[in-house]
Amino acid sequence: MNNIFLDIETIPNQSSEYRDRVRESITAPAQYKKPESIAQWIADHGDAAADEIVAKTSFNPTQGHICTIGFALGDGDVTAVHAESVDGEALVLETFFAALPTMGVNRFIGHYISGFDMRFILCRAIVLGVKLPPSVAFPRDLKPWSQEIFDTMTAWAGARDRISQDDLCQALSLPCKDGFDGSMVAQAWADGEHAKIAEYCKRDVETVRSIFRRFEAVGY
Incomplete structure (x- = not known):
């Protein structure tokens, strides 16, 4: 996998x-x-x-846009694909899809990924007419318990509760957000601070990988 x-x-x-x-x-x-x-x-x-x-x-794929997708394959380097205008959103999706492994089952790991990230990507691809990869590479209709997903929020809090990634990092004594968070992305994008957004997204990918390793270490 x-x-x-x-x-x-x-x-x-x-x-x-x-x-x-x-x-x-x-x-x-x-x-x-x-x-x-x-x-x-x-x-x-x-x-x-x-x-x-x-x-x-920004929370609604019907009207909002993806400006950045950050991802890492296994222990590999983190990549952040970023759009500096809404005209670049389709290319962000295409670049991400092209980077996905097409052999074997892909398991996507993230925080609240089942309720937000995966659904947002899928919906924006439909809106923009971006062709989806095969379902083995990018599964459809995911649930928190699907084998193709590991949602760190659900793994910690269960299906009916929530915990922020920052709070989970504090509980696990992992590095937390440093003066910049998701609520600041829209203004940063409007101000043209694109490198800041891309780096922030990459840090979040590193963070979720560290969280997952803690689950993995205890045999979750």
Whole structure:
């Protein structure tokens, strides 16, 4: 079985047209009844409400984008494939798929990988029309207990609970995030700090590999 350690970084929808549509859809809270008070609330809070909705699309493959895929095959070096514009997202997926072993079963290892990373990659490939590798190389419809996956969050917390990767690192006395985390990726991308994002993604891959080794060492 080929172990592939994986982490992705995502960003919100970058289309000004999408943001405009969200802004136009903003409505005032239900307690505002009078037309003038509704209009005033929208004037005062509409932009912030729209920005909040757009920001959350980084968790939604329907509208968000993958900017970085970090991965390592077994004990090999970590690679980070990064897009500096949304036009490069398809190439990121194609490059990642091309690097996957096609002989034997691939097992993907990551933190919350079953609920986020693998599904996001699959959905974005469908949206962008990027051809998927054979299912032995990139499985479909994964569950946390599938043999083609090892989700460090589920392995630690079970199917009904959660633990952040940072908290798990602290529990295992492993190096934690150092002043930069996933919540900062969107702004870093907007600021053109692409090398910082790629390095951060690579560190997360190294981290999840270290976590997995701790499970492996005790015969999990």
